[in-house]
Amino acid sequence: MSYFRPPSLNMTQEEKEDLRRAKLRFLFNMHDTDNDGTITLEEYRHVVEELLSRSGAIGQETAKGITDAAMLEVASTSVGHMGPDDVYEGITFEHFLKILKGIEIESRMHIRFLNMDTTVLCK
Numbered sequence: 001m002s003y004f005r006p007p008s009l010n011m012t013q014e015e016k017e018d019l020r021r022a023k024l025r026f027l028f029n030m031h032d033t034d035n036d037g038t039i040t041l042e043e044y045r046h047v048v049e050e051l052l053s054r055s056g057a058i059g060q061e062t063a064k065g066i067t068d069a070a071m072l073e074v075a076s077t078s079v080g081h082m083g084p085d086d087v088y089e090g091i092t093f094e095h096f097l098k099i100l101k102g103i104e105i106e107s108r109m110h111i112r113f114l115n116m117d118t119t120v121l122c123k
Contacts, residue, residue, distance in 0.1 A: 021097075023105055028096045038090040041071050074099060 007016055031039045031047055045067040052063045075088035077099060091099070 020105060024097060024100060025093065027105075028091075028093050031091075038092055039096070040090040041067070041088075044071055044091070 005019075007019055011019070028039065029035070031043055033043050033046070045064060048067040048070070049060060049063045052058050052066065058066075071088070071091075074091055074095065077095075
């Protein structure tokens with residue numbers, strides 16, 4: 001649950017960066033289902049299909065098209081121009097950091113916990 005704590009006001013810049021990196025690592029690991037250090041097209045496609053096609057808003061083929069286009073965009077952002085025979089293996093954590101560089105995640109990815117004595121609930 002520590003991944004969902006908000007940054008405190010008295011954190012140093014280094015502590016804020018460590019918190020950001022930990023939160024992004026958590027998100028990355030949610031997509032890297034085989035824990036090989038790379039989010040492959042298949043892993044990404046599975047996540048997108050689960051999120052989009054299950055709601056019934058779009059079909060599985062449309063979700064696949066969105067995934068493929070997004071992965072091509074990530075490849076161009078991460079490794080630049082690729083030749084016709086080049087194969088993009090997937091998103092590494094370093095690519096993930098680069099992609100989300102401008103996104104302020106530290107305060108957005110948090111859950112506010114109430115200060116309460118939970119031991120009374122466990123009796």
